[in-house]
Amino acid sequence: MISIFLNDEVMSIADGSSLTDVLKRRTIAENGVALVLNAEVVPRSRWPHIMCQQDDTLEVFSVVAGG
């Protein structure tokens, strides 16, 4: 197991978990959010290919479209 920060909260996940796995664990719909990993946006098509590392900082948020 490794621990990462998901929206400022510590989360433990299995070693080798992808960004997609993290969202699945939290039952977050993939088409409802954008992801920032260590202060860099990760486009959705890359999520299955990026494995979380110990102490990664992950931000999950929705689009804000109002104005």
Next chain:
Amino acid sequence: MAVTDKEFLRYSRQILLPEVGEQGQNRFKQSHILIIGVGGLGTLTAQYLAAAGIGKITLVDGDVVELSNLPRQLLFSKEDLGVNKAQVAAIKLMRAYEDCEIYSYCEYLSAANTNDLFSSKPSEFDLLLDCSDNFDVRQLVNLQAIKQGITLVSASAAHFQGQLLSINQQISPESGCYHCLYPSDMSVSQTCQTIGVLGPMVGTLASMQALMSLNLLLDVDVLKPSLDETAAKTKINGNQLLGKLFRFDGGKFTWRQASLLRDPNCSVCSA
């Protein structure tokens, strides 16, 4: 074009800034900014830019003023109810800021009227500001920014969340576009109509959008690469702003910053 005596007085607090100076003020005067959406964001952003001495602003909105707009769309009052927002805003802003020419386009931006708006080639617009209130229009604005090669400054606010980003495909292709961050099949739950918003929340994002726009204008390299080399000696580095996503939480008062990244599979900017 030189700054006149009257302009020198009026804009003295701006010209005083070494980052602006007479050259920067002239740059503002020669700029044309296109603003899509004249609601909470658009009215305030347009007012800041007109007041700062921007030469031309085009306002686009098909909506009319409603009572529920008044708490945050400070340019409008009871007398304006039922009148087109772009039209009212253009009249009021031109009255207050006579140096600024304001054009109103009283229709919603749509795939059908983009050719009309972007008829001049190269584009007459120096910046494209997204102040719209829905996701579909935001995708369309992004597409036009890429097609026309204009710098896009996109702001949004709803609930206690605000987002701000700027992109330019020519200068910062590695940052991708709005669609790389938010693909068009995304589900959108939060709009001001369904979830509500406080006036100053929208105002915060509008101020940041206007400030970012002025900063980008001061960096000529960001707008027209290698076009105007003599004017390139400015101290504002607009490249530090391009390709960044800023998110403001107005409940917790936190700002977060992230670098945007191009999606190699993006159907809009990688096609």
